[in-house]
Amino acid sequence: MNEGKTRRLKRLFQKDNRTVIVPMDHGVTVGPIVGITNMQTITDKLIKGKVDAILVHKGIARRIDIDGAGLIVMLSGxxxxxxxxxxxxxxxxxxxxxxxxxxxxxxxxxIGAQDEDKMLANLGKVSEECDVFGIPLLAMMYPRGPKIQNEHALEVVAHAARIGAELGADIIKTNYTGSIESFKQVTESCPAPVVIAGGPKCKSPQEVLQTTFDALKAGAAGLSIGRNVFQCDNPTTIAKALSAIVHDNATVEQAEKIMGVKA
Incomplete structure (x- = not known):
């Protein structure tokens, strides 16, 4: 890995080689949904919650102050x-x-979509450009298509993650498979660090905390969770709670106390 990538990765990952990323690129896909109507307001709340990085599209990156947090720019839409x-x-x-x-x-x-070939070609091209310019590449690798019956199944998640690593990504974001045992097979078979996606809005913040805790036990390098953070009633406190689990090895119960959740 070249010096540029190494230095930039240190801005995303702490010394424990883990990271808390909050993606807020949803405006292109689904519009200005609850939580991201005012991007500076939610960014300020997340920075206060000690997230390591945020992920946004270029137009938002131009308009917000991230106050020292890592910046990941989304290239796809x-x-x-x-x-x-x-x-x-x-x-x-x-x-x-x-x-x-x-x-x-x-x-x-x-992976599995009708235009997978075009997306893979783009991933390979961008990967080469990232090597040339010394900037890390996070590949969001999702099993989605007519042949995919379960987007969280071990076989398809592990396959998607491995494709991303094989084509040059430095960080892989993919679905959690639902158990420590199964997700461990994903992380162990992927040469690049893996962070979990948040997916649809969870029923409760506790579910997000438990999933994060379990994913780390399975070897995940952190998380890249959007709606389950920025649509939370208090984005700052859930960000702090997730950071405590990721970086301070807090238990779910300890993280719940940070959020003010009573046992």
């Missing part, structure tokens, strides 16, 4: 109004992200 919503296309270049001060860039690939 597609709205849910499209007839082919799973076909992510490149909407920002690596060089443009660098001009914005990005510490990393991200590409979204849906």
């Amino acid at each position: 597609m709205s849910n109004l499209s007839p082919n919503v799973n076909a992510k296309v490149q909407v920002c270049s690596v060089q443009e992200a660098l001009r914005l001060g990005a510490d990393a860039v991200s590409v979204h690939v849906n």
